[in-house]
Amino acid sequence: MAKSNPPFMSGVPELLLLRLLDNREMYGYELVRSIKEVTGEAISLGEGVIYPVLHSLERNGSLKARRKPVGGRTRVYYSLTKQGRGRLQDLQDDWRRIQGGIETALESPGHA
């Protein structure tokens, strides 16, 4: 990939994709551009990496895909399912819990 994600980024692409697709249906290229935009380019995924994630999310029922002809090309648009909304809620809760824990750890005096 153009840029590799560090190991602690595990699960982040999934969360971002679900969050973006909660607003409207999008195709892969659009999603990568949107991730760059909404994260202020702080998170730049390897562009090809999102397709395995999208296919996995579709496979587990979080997303549904449909083909749509646009400008001479057939795009595959992804949208969130009801199950996907539940998954997004769980991931958001997990993320906020971890974020809170890390912030507390960073703000507390060192124990080392």
Add this chain to the structure above:
Amino acid sequence: MHEPDFHDLATRLVQSGIAARHAHRAANEIRDHYDDLVDAAVNDGAPSREARRQAARELGKIDDLVSEMSARRELKAWAYRYPRAALVVYPLACLAALPAAPVYAGIANAPLLARWGASLLAASLFTAGLLLVLQLSILFG
């Protein structure tokens, strides 16, 4: 950097056990993504060759895409997820399909078979007619 070989990507995904529908669709999506990257670079003023090079760099290596995808068990074909079951089910399915194969071939080639049957019938009628004429000429000739 060479232009990515998207046909090769689909083949490699299938060879690594990814279900065919995911492999072909992912390869098509990635090819479209590459085209979008090229278009964006060209719109930004890059010459065509540089735009393709830049798009390939942003997309990433095909090897990485294959390993990223094949690491996901849920995307694997049924036979790769349950190899022991496949060892039993596939031979049984083939055995069951064997008697149906000629019937299927007949249905698939129905127009050809109909023409062949009609030709055979016409040839038989013609031969029978000739024999009848011969017989009559012997009897009343």
